[in-house]
Amino acid sequence: MILQSIKIFAHRGSKGTHPENTIAAFQKAAETGADGIEFDVHLSADGELIIIHDETLDRTTSLTGFVKDHTAQKLKTGDAGVKFSKQFIGERIPFLDDVFDWAKGNHLLMNIELKTDKLAYEGIEQKVIDAIRHHEMEQRVILSSFNHQSIEKVKLLAQDLERALLFEGIPENLEQILRDKQESGFHPDKNSLTEATNELAKTLGYKIRPWVANEETDIIKLAKMGVDVIMTDYPERAIKTVKSL
Numbered sequence: 001m002i003l004q005s006i007k008i009f010a011h012r013g014s015k016g017t018h019p020e021n022t023i024a025a026f027q028k029a030a031e032t033g034a035d036g037i038e039f040d041v042h043l044s045a046d047g048e049l050i051i052i053h054d055e056t057l058d059r060t061t062s063l064t065g066f067v068k069d070h071t072a073q074k075l076k077t078g079d080a081g082v083k084f085s086k087q088f089i090g091e092r093i094p095f096l097d098d099v100f101d102w103a104k105g106n107h108l109l110m111n112i113e114l115k116t117d118k119l120a121y122e123g124i125e126q127k128v129i130d131a132i133r134h135h136e137m138e139q140r141v142i143l144s145s146f147n148h149q150s151i152e153k154v155k156l157l158a159q160d161l162e163r164a165l166l167f168e169g170i171p172e173n174l175e176q177i178l179r180d181k182q183e184s185g186f187h188p189d190k191n192s193l194t195e196a197t198n199e200l201a202k203t204l205g206y207k208i209r210p211w212v213a214n215e216e217t218d219i220i221k222l223a224k225m226g227v228d229v230i231m232t233d234y235p236e237r238a239i240k241t242v243k244s245l
């Protein structure tokens with residue numbers, strides 16, 4: 001059946017039930033049978049690759065201020081579980097190396113979002129590519145960003161790696177952008193993805209991976225549309241829903 005080919009990616013790990021962007025959340029995704037995880041990467045003051053969603057530490061960790069203003073050593077002292085629930089006290093802020101080390105024990109795909117849309121993070125693209133090569137994760141990663149220039153840099157530096165364009169809202173000139181960029185992944189927000197847009201991207205050869213569908217009605221709608229991946233905070237629910245179709 002066509003629906004069986006749809007993959008489920010756990011957004012920021014299993015964000016709905018676990019502290020986002022932590023190994024605990026990624027492990028939960030693996031245990032529920034997700035096909036992949038999505039997570040976000042920033043740079044520390046001393047140029048280490050840090051897995052966290054916000055530019056600042058305050059919302060999700062025990063630390064405060066900007067990620068870019070702290071050294072890796074300081075970030076290692078942060079707790080990324082305590083703000084979610086007491087059950088997760090002691091969960092660390094992962095580095096990209098930690099995630100790749102963890103990933104060696106499973107086969108999940110990894111959508112790495114370069115968070116270069118708000119801050120510049122000079123050289124982050126090359127650092128992520130170096131880490132991918134070092135851990136031999138080339139076949140398991142998709143690099144995405146709202147900053148399409150960042151994806152352009154990845155294309156120049158590592159033609160072989162899978163890349164994707166992130167969108168929040170659909171620009172009027174979408175067709176031109178997709179034709180000009182010639183990337184392989186189209187990652188729109190779920191509310192903006194219409195049947196027509198889905199067909200257009202598909203016709204142009206793009207894999208379509210909308211974010212973030214948590215309600216059954218949205219999951220069913222996207223599955224019936226024939227997208228390639230559904231990103232969700234609740235992979236268990238999404239897997240069950242897709243299987244029931």
Ligand code: G3P
Binds near residue numbers: 053166
């Ligand atoms: O990559 C899709 C999605 O994660 C983008 O939005 O804010 O959750 O990083 P955000």
Ligand code: CA
Binds near residue numbers: 040113
């Ligand atoms: Ca993200």
